[in-house]
Amino acid sequence: MFGLHYNLERNAIGLVLAIVVVAGIGGFIEIAPLFTIDETVEQDADMRVYTPLEVAGRNIYIREGCYACHSQMIRTLRDDVDRYGPYSLAVESQYDHPMLWGSKRTGPDLARVGDKYSDAWNTAHLNNPRDLVPESKMPAYRWLLRNELKTEDLGLHLAALRKVGVPYTDEMIANASIDAYAQANPDTNDAPALAERYGDATHIRMFDGDGARLTEMDALVAYLQVLGKMTDAAYQPDLPEAQ
Numbered sequence: 001m002f003g004l005h006y007n008l009e010r011n012a013i014g015l016v017l018a019i020v021v022v023a024g025i026g027g028f029i030e031i032a033p034l035f036t037i038d039e040t041v042e043q044d045a046d047m048r049v050y051t052p053l054e055v056a057g058r059n060i061y062i063r064e065g066c067y068a069c070h071s072q073m074i075r076t077l078r079d080d081v082d083r084y085g086p087y088s089l090a091v092e093s094q095y096d097h098p099m100l101w102g103s104k105r106t107g108p109d110l111a112r113v114g115d116k117y118s119d120a121w122n123t124a125h126l127n128n129p130r131d132l133v134p135e136s137k138m139p140a141y142r143w144l145l146r147n148e149l150k151t152e153d154l155g156l157h158l159a160a161l162r163k164v165g166v167p168y169t170d171e172m173i174a175n176a177s178i179d180a181y182a183q184a185n186p187d188t189n190d191a192p193a194l195a196e197r198y199g200d201a202t203h204i205r206m207f208d209g210d211g212a213r214l215t216e217m218d219a220l221v222a223y224l225q226v227l228g229k230m231t232d233a234a235y236q237p238d239l240p241e242a243q
């Protein structure tokens with residue numbers, strides 16, 4: 001063994017070839033799972049897309065670095081499933097660009113936090129976690145309630161997501177800004193069109209409790225409330241696999 005290594009180190013071409021072979025084996029093992037990706041990712045016709053307000057909330061989630069403390073992937077382990085619900089399926093993050101699975105859990109996993117708490121709870125918690133959970137280590141995000149949400153570029157965000165495969169229609173892209181306002185304001189005339197575009201299950205309500213202003217809090221709470229609710233694939237016993 002050591003003799004082989006000794007000789008190899010003295011033979012430049014042999015060493016290069018050996019490196020290529022060893023790195024090739026490692027590389028193959030890394031990409032091998034991709035050969036079966038079509039069978040791995042489930043297909044669900046009911047998978048819905050994020051509304052513009054939810055996309056804005058997701059962008060805020062990324063901006064604030066929530067993924068540094070929260071994962072969004074329930075593992076197949078027994079205690080994960082007992083605590084958070086059915087383990088995460090690939091299809092559930094099909095439209096997540098970039099994915100936010102995370103690898104650090106200072107706080108709990110958020111993959112199924114949608115509908116777990118009321119909007120009022122989430123708003124108060126993000127504003128100052130210690131008002132609700134006295135021992136919480138989570139930072140307070142007070143500016144979310146103060147900051148007006150920027151909506152003029154939401155159409156561009158949707159168009160960019162469409163480029164990577166999220167099925168947004170031209171109509172959704174053209175109305176992104178109006179739809180964002182409508183979702184946090186049930187009384188506007190635009191709310192029915194929003195529900196028609198994104199489905200009746202769309203949450204249309206004043207997420208931060210104040211209908212007069214559209215804030216970053218509205219967007220982030222709207223996003224949190226759909227986590228784990230984009231498809232019920234995880235609750236179906238036999239989901240057909242993609243062909």
Ligand code: HEC
Nearest residue numbers: 061064065066069106107108113129133136137138139141
């Ligand atoms: C420094 C780490 C840290 C960061 C950053 C952080 N959190 Fe948390 N989060 C926690 C901890 C710890 C808890 C558990 C205690 C509590 O409920 O406050 C928690 C709890 C939560 C919960 C309740 C989860 C449940 O199932 O009870 C939600 C929702 C949440 N965080 C959302 C967020 C969002 C959104 C952000 C980004 C704006 C964020 N967190 C940033 C640490 C963090």
